[in-house]
Amino acid sequence: MxxxxxxxxxxxxxxxxxxxxxxxxxxxxxxxxxxxxxxxxxxxxxxxxxxxxxxxxxxxxxxxxxxxxxxxxxxxxxxxxxxxxxxxxxxxxxxxxxxxxxxxxxxxxxxxxxxxxxxxxxxxxxxxxxxxxxNSVMETSLFGQAGAIAGTGSMWGCADQGRVGLVAxxxxxxxxxxxxxxxxxxxxxxxxxxTGPEALTMTQVAAVMSDVLGRSVTYQDLPLEKFRQILLSQGLSEQDAEIGVISHFRAWRRGGADIVTDTYRRLTGSEPTSLRQWLAAHRADFAWERPEQ
The missing domain is CATH 3.40.50.720 (NAD(P)-binding Rossmann-like Domain)
Structure with a gap:
């Protein structure tokens, strides 16, 4: 084969x-x-x-x-x-x-x-x-926020209280x-x-981050169009912003990612990676950038 x-x-x-x-x-x-x-x-x-x-x-x-x-x-x-x-x-x-x-x-x-x-x-x-x-992948969903988290202690989005079963x-x-x-x-x-083992809101994701990273991380929820403008100001095209980012947050917001299955366990015989475990393994990617004095 x-x-x-x-x-x-x-x-x-x-x-x-x-x-x-x-x-x-x-x-x-x-x-x-x-x-x-x-x-x-x-x-x-x-x-x-x-x-x-x-x-x-x-x-x-x-x-x-x-x-x-x-x-x-x-x-x-x-x-x-x-x-x-x-x-x-x-x-x-x-x-x-x-x-x-x-x-x-x-x-x-x-x-x-x-x-x-x-x-x-x-x-x-x-x-x-x-x-x-x-389900939405931890790497694509969170690494894009690493700079903001490291620099300001905040991450941004337009998911409101929608939950997502993030998977590694x-x-x-x-x-x-x-x-x-x-x-x-x-x-x-x-x-x-x-999927991952649990579906969390972005506010809950920030709370887990705070615990694992040992410092405060907050989630700032924005109106969809304001978030879109931020993405465009960072150099994304309209299509890339829509297909790559906005469409996912929109789906999260309306409950389209609130999905948890046991498929990974059935296929591999192992437990799926939790957000806490993933963050512990990638702590350095979210390291705090203290401003120069």
Missing amino acids: VVLVIGATGMFGSRVTAQLVAHGVPVRALVRDEARARTELGSGPELVVGDLDRPDTVDPAVRGADTVFLVTPMDTRIADRELAVIAKSERAGVRRVVKVHGAVRHDGDELEQLHQRSIAALRASGLDWVTVSP ADDVGRAAAAVLTDERPLEPGTDFVI
């Missing part, structure tokens, strides 16, 4: 690759920069250079692959990239596609529409396919690897929803 990992140097792809290599599974990694990938991924995976925005370059990667792990950058080209991979996988005789979707309920917004185009293509294909759907990226990688190596027949369209 050869597993092709799309986006092998990305947040999920790199972790899945490491897990599969550690378990002796033959891995083919689709990468754009071979030198960078060899440095980051080591000698374990077979590297194939390709670019999802140049679909013809993907053909050598899917040829001979049994299973494809499909995750693409979170922008407006999600569907275009994934539809090309799905079509090529079907023609190449791939057996199973494991697509990263997302547990958060986006209620038909632009991001959800892009993912649903891919899912519709999978449903219409002759492929065996399932989805791995993480390492846990997503372990769970996805378990799905990829499960050779039992799976019901097409099975959705493996991966």
Whole structure:
């Protein structure tokens, strides 16, 4: 069995690759920069250079692959990239596609529409396919706030009292690897929803941070449009601000991320990483920057 990992140097792809290599599974990694990938991924995976925005370059990667792990950058080209991979996988005789979707309920917004185009293509294909759907990830949700937390002791958002079952990226990688190596027949369209052990408001997240970091961290909730303007002032485009940040906070605010499952435990036999455990491991990333006297 050869597993092709799309986006092998990305947040999920790199972790899945490491897990599969550690378990002796033959891995083919689709990468754009071979030198960078060899440095980051080591000698374990077979590297194939390709670019999802140049679909013809993907053909050598899917040829001979049994299973494809499909995750693409979170922008407006999600569907275009994934539809090309799905079509090529079907023609190449791939057996199973494991697509990263997302547990958060986006209620038909632009991001959800892009993912649903891919899912519709999978449903219409002759492929065996399932989805791995993480709740919002600790790394993407909190590392972006690290500078503000370190400098001011505050983080910002527009989630109000919405709860989110934040999940560690390492846990997503372990769970996805378990799905990829499960050779039992799976019901097409099975959705493996991966979450952390509890759903917290951002105010509660700040309280846990305060306890773990040993100093006060507060959460400042803003009107959605004011928060958008802050993101734009930091150099994000309208589309990147909407798809990458605002759409998630909007979903949190209306209760779309208040999801906790036992899927990670069932797949791995281990307990999911708590926010407290994750923060303890990443304490240095939120280190206090005291102003110069």
